[in-house]
Amino acid sequence: MTRVLVAEDxxxxxxxxxxxxxxxxxxxxxxxxxxxxxxxxxxxxxxxxLLDAMMPGLDGFEVARTVRATSQTNYVPIVFLSSLTGNEWxxxxxxxxxxxxxxxxxxxxxxxxxxxxxxxxxxxxxxxxVQREELRRLQSHLLQEQMAAKSVFDNIAHxxxxxxxxxKHLLSPMSVFNGDVLLAAHDPSGDLLVLLGDFTGHGLTAxxxxxxxxxxxxxxxxxxxxxxxxxxxxxxxxxMVLPPGYFCCVTVLRLSLRKNTLExxxxxxxxxxxxxxxxxxxxxxxxRHLPLGILDDQNFVSSTGMVEVDPxxxxxxxxxxxxxxxxxxxNMFGHEHLLDVVRRAPAATVFETVLAKVQEHMANQARTxxxxxxxxxVLDAVDLDRSGSESAGFVGSPQDWKLxxxxxxxxxxxxxPLPMLQHILMETPQLRSRASEIYxxxxxxxxxxxxxxxxxxxxxxxxxxxxxxxxxxxxxxxLEKLVGFIRFELxxxxxxAGGVLTLRVTDSGSGFDFRKAARESKAQxxxxxxxxxxxxxxxxxxxxxxxxxxxVLVRFNWSADHV
Amino acid sequence: MSDHxxxxxxxxxxxxxxxxxxxxxxxxxxxxAAQHExxxxxxxxxxxxxxxxxxxxxxxSCANMxxxxxxxxxxxxxxxxxxxxWDDVPSLLSALEQEMKFAHGELAHLS
Numbered sequence: 001m002t003r004v005l006v007a008e009d010x011x012x013x014x015x016x017x018x019x020x021x022x023x024x025x026x027x028x029x030x031x032x033x034x035x036x037x038x039x040x041x042x043x044x045x046x047x048x049x050l051l052d053a054m055m056p057g058l059d060g061f062e063v064a065r066t067v068r069a070t071s072q073t074n075y076v077p078i079v080f081l082s083s084l085t086g087n088e089w090x091x092x093x094x095x096x097x098x099x100x101x102x103x104x105x106x107x108x109x110x111x112x113x114x115x116x117x118x119x120x121x122x123x124x125x126x127x128x129x130v131q132r133e134e135l136r137r138l139q140s141h142l143l144q145e146q147m148a149a150k151s152v153f154d155n156i157a158h159x160x161x162x163x164x165x166x167x168k169h170l171l172s173p174m175s176v177f178n179g180d181v182l183l184a185a186h187d188p189s190g191d192l193l194v195l196l197g198d199f200t201g202h203g204l205t206a207x208x209x210x211x212x213x214x215x216x217x218x219x220x221x222x223x224x225x226x227x228x229x230x231x232x233x234x235x236x237x238x239x240m241v242l243p244p245g246y247f248c249c250v251t252v253l254r255l256s257l258r259k260n261t262l263e264x265x266x267x268x269x270x271x272x273x274x275x276x277x278x279x280x281x282x283x284x285x286x287x288r289h290l291p292l293g294i295l296d297d298q299n300f301v302s303s304t305g306m307v308e309v310d311p312x313x314x315x316x317x318x319x320x321x322x323x324x325x326x327x328x329x330x331n332m333f334g335h336e337h338l339l340d341v342v343r344r345a346p347a348a349t350v351f352e353t354v355l356a357k358v359q360e361h362m363a364n365q366a367r368t369x370x371x372x373x374x375x376x377x378v379l380d381a382v383d384l385d386r387s388g389s390e391s392a393g394f395v396g397s398p399q400d401w402k403l404x405x406x407x408x409x410x411x412x413x414x415x416x417p418l419p420m421l422q423h424i425l426m427e428t429p430q431l432r433s434r435a436s437e438i439y440x441x442x443x444x445x446x447x448x449x450x451x452x453x454x455x456x457x458x459x460x461x462x463x464x465x466x467x468x469x470x471x472x473x474x475x476x477x478x479l480e481k482l483v484g485f486i487r488f489e490l491x492x493x494x495x496x497a498g499g500v501l502t503l504r505v506t507d508s509g510s511g512f513d514f515r516k517a518a519r520e521s522k523a524q525x526x527x528x529x530x531x532x533x534x535x536x537x538x539x540x541x542x543x544x545x546x547x548x549x550x551x552v553l554v555r556f557n558w559s560a561d562h563v
Numbered sequence: 564m565s566d567h568x569x570x571x572x573x574x575x576x577x578x579x580x581x582x583x584x585x586x587x588x589x590x591x592x593x594x595x596a597a598q599h600e601x602x603x604x605x606x607x608x609x610x611x612x613x614x615x616x617x618x619x620x621x622x623x624s625c626a627n628m629x630x631x632x633x634x635x636x637x638x639x640x641x642x643x644x645x646x647x648x649w650d651d652v653p654s655l656l657s658a659l660e661q662e663m664k665f666a667h668g669e670l671a672h673l674s
Contacts, residue, residue, distance in 0.1 A: 012591040012624040019580055019587075054616055104623040105572065108579060 002119050003027045005046035007037035007063065008081060009055045013104065017050060017081070020108050024115060034058025038066060046076065048118050050102065053082040053093065061096040068097035073132075075125035077118040146204075150177060153207055156214045167194070168351040169374040179206025180319050180372040181248075183217045188224045188422055188439030192255045193217070196374055197292075198269060198319040199248045206370070209248060209293070212237050223419040224439055227254050227263055228302040231292070235300050238293035247293040251285065251317055255309070257379060258440070258535060262315070265304045267291045270323045270335055273342050275350060277312035282343055285315075306472045308465060313378040314350050316342055321369035325362045333361050351375040398428050399494050406487040412450065413482050418442055421488065428492055430499060434558050437539050438501070444536055445505040445552055446486070451475060453507030453550055454484040484508030498559015504551060511549030518545075567665040572629025573673070588670050591628050595621060599663055602640070603656055614644045614652075630666040633659065 004026045008014040011032075018028045029044045031037040034055050041049070041063075049067065053060040064078050079100045080093040093101060099121070100114055171178050181197035195217050199206040213234055220230045231252060238248055249268030256263075266272060267289035274283040289301055309315075318338070325333045338354065345353035354373060403424065407417055422439050425431050431438060451457045455478040461467040489504040517533065536543050542555035577584050598621045605614050622637035636659040643652055 010620045010624050011594050012587065013627055015583070015587055015590055016576070016579070016627055019583060023579060054619055056616065105626040105629075108575070 001025075001027045002048065002122070003029060003044060003046045004115070005029045005031065005037065005040055005044065005049045005051075007031040007034070007040075007049065007055070007060070008052040009033050010052070013052075013081075013106075017106060017111075020106060020111055021050070021115065023108075024112050026115065034060065034063045037063045041067060041076075045074075047122050048115065049076060049078045050081055051078055051098075053080050053089070061092060064093075064096040064098055073129055075122070075129070077121055079114060079118065146177075153177060153210065156211060166192075166377040166379050167374065168377075169372070170355060171370075171372045177203050177207035178370050178372075179203070180321070180370045181210040181213060182372060182374060183214055185218055185221045186436075187221050187254075188435050189256075189443055190258065190436045190440070192253075192257070192376075193221045193227070193230075194253045194255070194317070194374070194376060195250060196269065196317045196319065196372065197248045197250045198321070198370070198372070200246045202370055205246075209238060209242050209246065212241055213248065213292075220419075224422050224443075225419050226416055227252050227265060227304050229416060231265055231267075231302045232297065232300060235292045235295065235302075236297050239296065242293045247291040249287075249291040249319070251287075252304075253285075253315065253317075253376070254304075255315075255376065255378065260309055260311075260378075262307050262309045262378075263304045264307070265289065265302070270318055270320055270338075273316045273339060274307065274309065275314045275316065275342055275347070276310070277314065277347050278310050282339065283307060284339075303476060306468065308468055309378045311378055312347065314347065315376040315378070316350060316354065317372075317374040317376070318354075319370065319372045321371035322358060322373055324369060325358055325371065326365055327361050328363060328365060333358055399492070399499075401428075401492050403490040404487065405490075406485055408485050409483045412454065412484070412486060413479055417488070418446060421490075425490070425492075425501075431492075431501065431558060434556075438556065438558075440535060441503065441539055441554060441556060444533075445503065445554065446488075448533075448552070449486045449505050449507040449509075452512060453509035454486060455479065455482055456509060495559075498557070501556045501558055502553065503556070504553045506551040509550050511547070514545035514549045514552075567630065567632050567662065568669045569629035569631055576628070588628075588673060591624060592667055592670060595624060595630075595633070595663065596667070599659060602659075606652065606656060611644065611647075611649065615641055618644060625666075628670070630663075630670075632662045633666050636662055 004021050006014060006018050006021060006028055007030070008017060009032055014030055014032070018030055022028050026048075029040050029046055031040045035058050037049075037051065037055075038058070040046075049064075051060045051063055060080060060082075064080075067076060067078065077099045078097060079102050080098045081102050081104070082089070082093075090101065099118065102111060102114060167184060169182055171180055171182060179199045179202045181195070181199070183193075183195040183197075185193055187193055195213075197210070197213060199209050216234045216237055217230060220233060225233075231250075234250075242248075247268075251266045251269045251272050252264070253272070254263040255261075262274065264272070264285045266285050266287040268287050268291035271287065272285035274285065276283065285305070288305075295301075323333055323335050323338060327333075337357075341354055341357045342350055351373065354375075358371075358373075405417070405421070407415070411417070418439070421442055422435070425438055425442075426435060452459055455475070457471065457475060457478060459471075461471040461474075485508045487504075487506045489506075491502040493500050493502070533543075536552075536554060539556065540554040541557050542553070544553045545551070546553065576587065580587050598617055602614065602617055602621070605611070605617065618637050618641035622634050622641055625631070625634035625637055636655055640652060640655050640659065643649070643655070
């Protein structure tokens, strides 16, 4: 039942009014002055208040203001009772929060009409309040879900091996979700792969594409796939899942600290900047491709560039949100400015300097895009992760086995056998803790057989920076016209102390003067072309080339040197 | 009778109040007499700021009871007091006393 509070100091009027209201079927609570009106209000929570404007002590205006101030969500209509006339008084009633007036002498019909109208108003207000509460609950639920999804998302899209001292990064999203993606992981050989992506749009729509991208990146990197393979697969997948008009600008880098090389691919992101510590120059990794998710597989170009790097070099990556940050006059930060800042910054604080300059530039302006800045430092060496060694539960797994696997020209042109071979080798549990060394041995022997053996490329080209580029250009050409084969023969033997993995790689080439190469390799340890061979000598307890130089046999004692 | 109290208003009040009609009339008789007495006291004591509120209250209840003559004089007192024109107040207060006697007489007869 609707409850009406009647606050009136005049006893006759109070009795009469209470009776009129009661007769209309309302429950009545009365108060004789302003203070009592407030305490009755708190005590009985009435639905409507009939309030005398002029009461001794606390007058009706004060009561109305207090009621409005204390029950903001629960709207209680107020009718001022007064024989006061004149606009000034009516205005005071409205300002204090009144909804209507009733003048003396009381007219029961008019009062009935007002009470009915206010009851409807009250019901609508209550409905609104319930809906508002429901909306608030839904909203908080939605936000909660978004936050939960965000934590899952952040773990997938913004983590990986980013916690080392060699990678600094800042991701600042426009909304809960960031449309920028930063992925980093080591491949089995210990190379660091970094992917920076910028999806079209912001928020959830932009973030959703990051999940398949991260999945592909981490999955394929762990299995030892090449940058080209990863890009091709990511492009194919994103083209399939993203709506038309949506795509992802991406830069992928593969940093090999063993070989001191940086492999790169940029599709649509601002140029990445390689700051050469020793030569005081910068090299720009310019976008030469379309973003991922646009071209079909046939037209997608996944060929990468390669540049040599030295310890102390730094690579600065950013999304266009950083370059396009505007100052109060609407001027963008700009790529040239970024280059300039990077060039002038002290080597140790490139990242911090860029950030400070960007913040200075935007002053108090609001950002309009997701903004990501990454700096990767080329270290002298890297500690390879040998964790994950499993010592128990070898029953039912391959132990002593032999495998011969030969690839013909067609396969060699387009197929990378390393992930598959690595996978087979990792089926033997004892080999898992040595995964990165084994992968390196496979990769080195394979690339030697392919590039020098089958394709006959001259490795001495790689001695100079220009030759380095030429070498990779020729390699791409030669690959297309390639004829011949490569054969892997793998043997795993178990003994009481551990075991030995033997690998023979034979190619169809005419062979090379391995004695001379070995001498040169030892003479100039810093040369790039000899690095691969040196690495083999370091990792294996036996490396034997066989006449006429188209076959190499390496012996890897995996029980030894196990830390 | 019925010169001083509106018969139609009383008829309406009877309908609304039913058994409580007598109670209402008696309450009005007591309260309005007390208010009138207090008005005179305030005037003599010179507490003039309170006169407005009291005349206002009396005006309202008189109007509700159909004592229109009383209501009219009380309204006049309220208005003059509001504008601090005190000269005519004493004569209005005695006119009010006279009119209330008539109205009270009619009402007392009813209850």
